[in-house]
Amino acid sequence: MTGAHAKLPKARHPVSFFVPCLVDAFHPGVAAGVVTVFKRLGIPLDCPPGQTCCGQPAYNSGYRRQARRAAQHFVRVFENADAVVCPSGSCVQMVRHHYRLLFADSPSWLARSRRLAERTFELSEYLVDILGVKALGARCTLRLTYLDSCHLLYGLGISRQPRQLIDHVRGTVRVEMRDSQRCCGFGGAFAVRYPEISSAMLADKLDNIAATGAEAVVGCDIGCLMHIAGMARRRGLALHVLHIAQLLAARGRGDLIHG
Amino acid sequence: MAEVRRRYRTIGDPVLQGALANLQHRLGPAAAAAYQALPEGPALRQRAHAIRAKAIADLDVLLAELADRITRRGGHVFFAADAAEAVAYCLETARRHRVKLAVKGKSMVTEEIGLNAALTAAGIETVETDLGEYIVQLAGEHPSHIIAPAIHKTRAEIGRLFAAKLNIPLTDDPPTLTRAARRALRKKFLTADMGITGVNLACAATGHIALLSNEGNIRMATTLPRVHVAFMGMERIAAQLTDHDILLRLLARGAAAQKMAGYISYIGGPRQPGHTDGPESFHLVIVDNGRSRILADRTFREILYCIRCAACLNVCPVYAKIGGHAYGSAYSGPLGAVLTPLMKGIRRASDLCLGESLCGACRAACPVDIDIPRMLLALRSCLAEGDRYWQIRPLNPLAGRLCDIWSWIVSDRRRYDAALACARFCQLLLPRKNGMLHRLPPPFSGWTSSRDLEPLARRPFLRRCSRQPRRHREAPESGADRNRS
Amino acid sequence: MKRLKAARTETGADPVQRHRFLNRIRSALNHPNSGRGAPAAAHATSKAGPHHQGAAGARPCGRPEELLQRLQEAAAELNIHLSLHDSPASAGRCMAAMITRKAPPRNGRREVAIWRHPLVARLELPQRLAGAAITCRTTAAADRTYATRRRFYRDLEAAAVGVTSADYCLADTATLVMRSRPGQPRSVSLLPDIHAAVIEAGQLLPDFSRLCRLLSSGADEGKRGLTHCMTLISGPSKTADIEAVMVEGAHGPRALYLYVILAAPIDAPQPETSGKPRTTS
Numbered sequence A: 001m002t003g004a005h006a007k008l009p010k011a012r013h014p015v016s017f018f019v020p021c022l023v024d025a026f027h028p029g030v031a032a033g034v035v036t037v038f039k040r041l042g043i044p045l046d047c048p049p050g051q052t053c054c055g056q057p058a059y060n061s062g063y064r065r066q067a068r069r070a071a072q073h074f075v076r077v078f079e080n081a082d083a084v085v086c087p088s089g090s091c092v093q094m095v096r097h098h099y100r101l102l103f104a105d106s107p108s109w110l111a112r113s114r115r116l117a118e119r120t121f122e123l124s125e126y127l128v129d130i131l132g133v134k135a136l137g138a139r140c141t142l143r144l145t146y147l148d149s150c151h152l153l154y155g156l157g158i159s160r161q162p163r164q165l166i167d168h169v170r171g172t173v174r175v176e177m178r179d180s181q182r183c184c185g186f187g188g189a190f191a192v193r194y195p196e197i198s199s200a201m202l203a204d205k206l207d208n209i210a211a212t213g214a215e216a217v218v219g220c221d222i223g224c225l226m227h228i229a230g231m232a233r234r235r236g237l238a239l240h241v242l243h244i245a246q247l248l249a250a251r252g253r254g255d256l257i258h259g
Numbered sequence B: 001m002a003e004v005r006r007r008y009r010t011i012g013d014p015v016l017q018g019a020l021a022n023l024q025h026r027l028g029p030a031a032a033a034a035y036q037a038l039p040e041g042p043a044l045r046q047r048a049h050a051i052r053a054k055a056i057a058d059l060d061v062l063l064a065e066l067a068d069r070i071t072r073r074g075g076h077v078f079f080a081a082d083a084a085e086a087v088a089y090c091l092e093t094a095r096r097h098r099v100k101l102a103v104k105g106k107s108m109v110t111e112e113i114g115l116n117a118a119l120t121a122a123g124i125e126t127v128e129t130d131l132g133e134y135i136v137q138l139a140g141e142h143p144s145h146i147i148a149p150a151i152h153k154t155r156a157e158i159g160r161l162f163a164a165k166l167n168i169p170l171t172d173d174p175p176t177l178t179r180a181a182r183r184a185l186r187k188k189f190l191t192a193d194m195g196i197t198g199v200n201l202a203c204a205a206t207g208h209i210a211l212l213s214n215e216g217n218i219r220m221a222t223t224l225p226r227v228h229v230a231f232m233g234m235e236r237i238a239a240q241l242t243d244h245d246i247l248l249r250l251l252a253r254g255a256a257a258q259k260m261a262g263y264i265s266y267i268g269g270p271r272q273p274g275h276t277d278g279p280e281s282f283h284l285v286i287v288d289n290g291r292s293r294i295l296a297d298r299t300f301r302e303i304l305y306c307i308r309c310a311a312c313l314n315v316c317p318v319y320a321k322i323g324g325h326a327y328g329s330a331y332s333g334p335l336g337a338v339l340t341p342l343m344k345g346i347r348r349a350s351d352l353c354l355g356e357s358l359c360g361a362c363r364a365a366c367p368v369d370i371d372i373p374r375m376l377l378a379l380r381s382c383l384a385e386g387d388r389y390w391q392i393r394p395l396n397p398l399a400g401r402l403c404d405i406w407s408w409i410v411s412d413r414r415r416y417d418a419a420l421a422c423a424r425f426c427q428l429l430l431p432r433k434n435g436m437l438h439r440l441p442p443p444f445s446g447w448t449s450s451r452d453l454e455p456l457a458r459r460p461f462l463r464r465c466s467r468q469p470r471r472h473r474e475a476p477e478s479g480a481d482r483n484r485s
Numbered sequence C: 001m002k003r004l005k006a007a008r009t010e011t012g013a014d015p016v017q018r019h020r021f022l023n024r025i026r027s028a029l030n031h032p033n034s035g036r037g038a039p040a041a042a043h044a045t046s047k048a049g050p051h052h053q054g055a056a057g058a059r060p061c062g063r064p065e066e067l068l069q070r071l072q073e074a075a076a077e078l079n080i081h082l083s084l085h086d087s088p089a090s091a092g093r094c095m096a097a098m099i100t101r102k103a104p105p106r107n108g109r110r111e112v113a114i115w116r117h118p119l120v121a122r123l124e125l126p127q128r129l130a131g132a133a134i135t136c137r138t139t140a141a142a143d144r145t146y147a148t149r150r151r152f153y154r155d156l157e158a159a160a161v162g163v164t165s166a167d168y169c170l171a172d173t174a175t176l177v178m179r180s181r182p183g184q185p186r187s188v189s190l191l192p193d194i195h196a197a198v199i200e201a202g203q204l205l206p207d208f209s210r211l212c213r214l215l216s217s218g219a220d221e222g223k224r225g226l227t228h229c230m231t232l233i234s235g236p237s238k239t240a241d242i243e244a245v246m247v248e249g250a251h252g253p254r255a256l257y258l259y260v261i262l263a264a265p266i267d268a269p270q271p272e273t274s275g276k277p278r279t280t281s
């Protein structure tokens, strides 16, 4: 702990870490970033090892029965937590808004999922709105632009919090891209089933990012970020695609960008 | 599917892409700002939602009241169960009044029931008078946007079209083209026997229909001809005038970021004695055509709250790419993606249910706060699981089986880890380029058509936690761990 | 069969058909499926969208000067030519000058169509325009047949300017509200190239909300109701259907001139009470 965050709250109840399945499988570094952030805050982070997936992939394709099974598992794993924090807007939206529909026919599960939904927060929301911290002692010289993810923006109404967090990372210059609020075309199975539409949407997004002249794009949802990185790599663009947790954990440019 | 796919050609048309992007940039943010500027604030949308919900819950009562009041003023009200009845009534009315020329205001419901074709087949010249609709009709096409029907046409195309059809010198100057259309249509208005319009919103308490336009064509069609036939989807009604206050203000904002539509006509019946203007004979055709089936299903009833403002089209990123024609019905955009499957068959229109990224922009833009993404998800579950009420079987039973297996796997972390290990092994077989997966096998090949995929990490994050004693299940902190297998 | 039945409904008011239609709605509203899915619950919470912060308070209803101020702003936005006058004579002079300047000859003649309306009459347009050889046709309240109606429209087509008044004017949106009355055809505000309207400041209402409340109240105004046709006009006719380029003068007038006479009791406390169109019989 440096003097920079002497004011940070300490010794709170442990927070349970809900690791989105894509982060778990593809980007453990993002989860590690969250761990770092909470360590710096002095808040114990509990990571229930039994967790898998919130059920969103099945739910978004209409498979409610299967999604319900995954959701029940999720509720069982997390229901004793005081607070659940997740570095993904769409997973939180699933728990907060969709579980209610999923369990509409089962009062007991409905009640259990409701209780859990009230205590589940997206990372930037939790840091800014619940803990009231914006400066986390991160630093990184980087010109970057912030990507609004749809479920975060439209589903949870979060757009100010991540920007505030980014602006408190010392050394960063944040530039707004045009149409940041516009979907990048990910949408899970949509990207696979309708590649023509999805790619066209993504191409617009990349153009808008390129127009800012930013070296990096930072977002809160790993799905969107993988989507953007996918086309950026395919096109050989020198764009760094970062999750906000990685940025908030960084203590220098070298932590994020190699070579 | 193939049919819709073929229409994705739009994506490769830079001119059309530009036009749609322009439209959205002009109207999307402007509508949002207009909601913000409402004296009551944007929360008025939720009130409007409640007003619509109440009106739909009282629909039978409101329609009866509307019909009674209009009948008392000497108007005729016809209740049409389906498209055929509505069209037949209009044809019969036209025949009885010896109509040769009908002028039309823009109306989605007449598009839905295929009125123009029927009138033309009966030998009645039917002229669309909304400038956009007129252009589309001259070109022999269909509207591609419910408010801006000719958004898919450039001024140069319109110039060529007018030069050929209206015998005017070739020009691509919008004011000149507009004047040419005005001249041509003015003649039609003055000689037309019948005016045909839709209804934006009826008012039960006063017994009127409200018609909105900016061009004035609807005022013409309801003022000059002998006969006026108005078509209204049965859900387009509000209980009282104070509800109109809220809904029409929101409609103008959602549709065109206007405070108020240029013209609003409240029409409650035919011309009265001593007056000059208005039709001798006024008919209101209230159309069901599948709406009561939607009404009976609580899950989808909400789509009947729609006031057809097109705000959702103006923000939808998918609409911006594929354009209105790809939806294969009068109703395009997010609204069409819900309504068309319910009217034409969920399986038949499965691409409309599945072809959205569910970003939620439509709901945020909707002046009556309709939860379109929720209904798209509900449509998907009808497709996935089948539905008795809508009489459909699952679209892809095999996918359902696979999903069963998936749900079995994810309900236990050990199985899940095993499955991940298996996937990691499989990815070794896939070609890579710069450390990225370059080509995936079906059914995932769509992703790699234009994008690479990062490979699975060597070890899932949670595997690292679980090896630690339970009391400190914190993972090793390591700035940017991007190890790959 | 269906086709035949539909065709036979001479007036459209087939009670059986109507009954069946409304019954279908009734049973749909009571359908067992009506309970499933619980979208109401889904709806209650999610405060959709980022556009949800902050709500401006409702605007005060405003004193006459304030209403005028708001009218001026709205008129400017809509390209309405607004002018304020302290007497009908001044408005009449100004309007006559505008007509002389703007009205192009049609078929070698210059014509203006004007409403039979007390306030319009006080503008004394016929006398003022006589010098410029412009004919004024005042509309008559007559029971017209379709044939005479057509002739009326043909004449109206020849008029370059249509002069009307209005029942109310909504300040916030510069909207003219006209209810149907004999001798005051709505086509006069529609067919000519230019629409000129004259109102008194006392006819100003703050906004559409106030109008709706007024018309649905039990008061005198409310009783008369909307009549069989009420027209609201905000600005000239316009379209943006060709590449979203705004063009004024689509099917209706390409310009709207609005003359507000202030001499009327501007210090009237409540627009509602003073808002009655004193000028109509």
Ligand code: SF4
Pocket: B254, B305, B306, B307, B308, B309, B310, B311, B312, B313, B335, B362, B365, B366, B367, B368, B369, B370
């Ligand atoms: S769904 Fe909402 S936004 Fe879309 S057309 Fe209907 S009312 Fe307008």
